[in-house]
Amino acid sequence: MDEGARQTRPARRPGRLVGHVLGIPVFLHPSMLLLALLVTVVYGGYVQSELGLPGPFAYAVGFGFVVCLLGSVLLHELGHAVTAKRFGIGVRGITLELLGGWTEMDRDAPTPRIDALVSLAGPAVSFALGGLATAAAFALPDRTVAGEIAFQLAASNVIVAIFNVLPGLPLDGGRALRAGLWALIKDRNRATEAAAWAGRGIALLTGAAVFTLYRLNVITLFGLIFILLVVFTLWQGAGQSIRLARMTRRFPLVDLSALARPLYAVPSGTPLAEAQRRADAEGRAKDTLAVADASGRVVALVDTAGAAAVPADRRPWVSVDTVARDLGRLPALALGLSGEQVVRAVQAHPGAQYVVTSGEDVVGVLHVADLAELLEPRRTARRPAPN
Known part of the structure; x- marks a missing residue:
């Protein structure tokens, strides 16, 4: 056939x-x-x-x-x-x-x-x-x-x-x-x-x-x-x-400016538990945890799955850098792409996170689970979207 x-x-x-x-x-x-x-x-x-x-x-x-x-x-x-x-x-x-x-x-x-x-x-x-x-x-x-x-x-x-x-x-x-x-x-x-x-x-x-x-x-x-x-x-x-x-x-319905999660940056070397505590305290727990260098420039993103895999009792001793990925290794999506262009880019470069940029600035991160929830609400309704 x-x-x-x-x-x-x-x-x-x-x-x-x-x-x-x-x-x-x-x-x-x-x-x-x-x-x-x-x-x-x-x-x-x-x-x-x-x-x-x-x-x-x-x-x-x-x-x-x-x-x-x-x-x-x-x-x-x-x-x-x-x-x-x-x-x-x-x-x-x-x-x-x-x-x-x-x-x-x-x-x-x-x-x-x-x-x-x-x-x-x-x-x-x-x-x-x-x-x-x-x-x-x-x-x-x-x-x-x-x-x-x-x-x-x-x-x-x-x-x-x-x-x-x-x-x-x-x-x-x-x-x-x-x-x-x-x-x-x-x-x-x-x-x-x-x-x-x-x-x-x-x-x-x-x-x-x-x-x-x-x-x-x-x-x-x-x-x-x-x-x-x-x-x-x-x-x-x-x-x-x-x-x-x-x-x-x-x-x-795909609008990167609305779908992209804001960044919550912590200095390089911050313990994972402390970074998560600060985000929770400021009501930013759903934001994407990022790592900034000494000048305040975002250089890496904390991998959600990698961070979740670290046992809670070890997080005070694990630096955010050890569960982070350099920005240069993550696919980027330019703000203003149409919905079809976003989906094409995601299919061409599969991943869990995509850096959303405006010019040279990083304005947020698109989680593929958020995109899937928007495009296929019936399939994702039974399972919670990962943070």
Whole structure:
């Protein structure tokens, strides 16, 4: 299953770079190795029983089919990537994983039309590959290795293309549906949420259908498990789309001047217990504890988690400097950034604290927990935000 071209900014890509195609980095997720093993064994066993080939050669054919499948998935994703680049959208890479692949772009499509074209480019490639493989299957002799591989490629590409054009996120058809709703209601976030709920509906219907087919002995237990894994992935992807839409809707609420916690600076060498006592006494306990040099310039921030990890009976003997981080090692956010710019910066440089600056002056500290509480109040309502 292909999860569609999607915009993500992972802190660490879960895959190994295996090369570049048309200048686009291609990554292989470790889960793809599991799929390669399963397909090699299952298809190799099928070839051995149906065509009477010796075991080693049959499994070599199974591995060759895996390579063909990977090529098909890669071409599908290149359909998304090349179309995105055609419209000036940067492509960070293509990742091939257990249930297909995904294309990471550096920004969203600027218009519904471009969103729809980028989304449907992948299924168009799969339909084309399926048509070519079908023609090859008819042209090649029956019960031959080439004929069997052509037939399997035709079936897999057509099935992938049909499934991916179903109108529900995170499928490509869901992105096309989102584009249509976006053009109609002029609100991309509401359109995303509606298309994602459609995706969850498709997941439920697919799950019900596959259970029925299994009970009728139409598919095997292996097929049931595999399709249920696809259904679970679809459900999770739709949930992520809903979450992202709700977060994005709240981007205008992000105001660094309001979110940044003020600094409460103590001289370098101050015992941690004394620094916390002073902050409590002045009603500044929620402010960010900072370390200042002899001239009064803030040079470091006390790490909240590090300070909390120091036992209370040791805090009078531990200097704030030992649980502080130099300002130069912390990511900085300039006052005045938009909500989207703040979120982009946080995703690009994950951390717990961000120095908020105005020119060369440090005016406060953004705690990522505060940002999360603002963007996702439903998820953070059950757990207290750390001080």
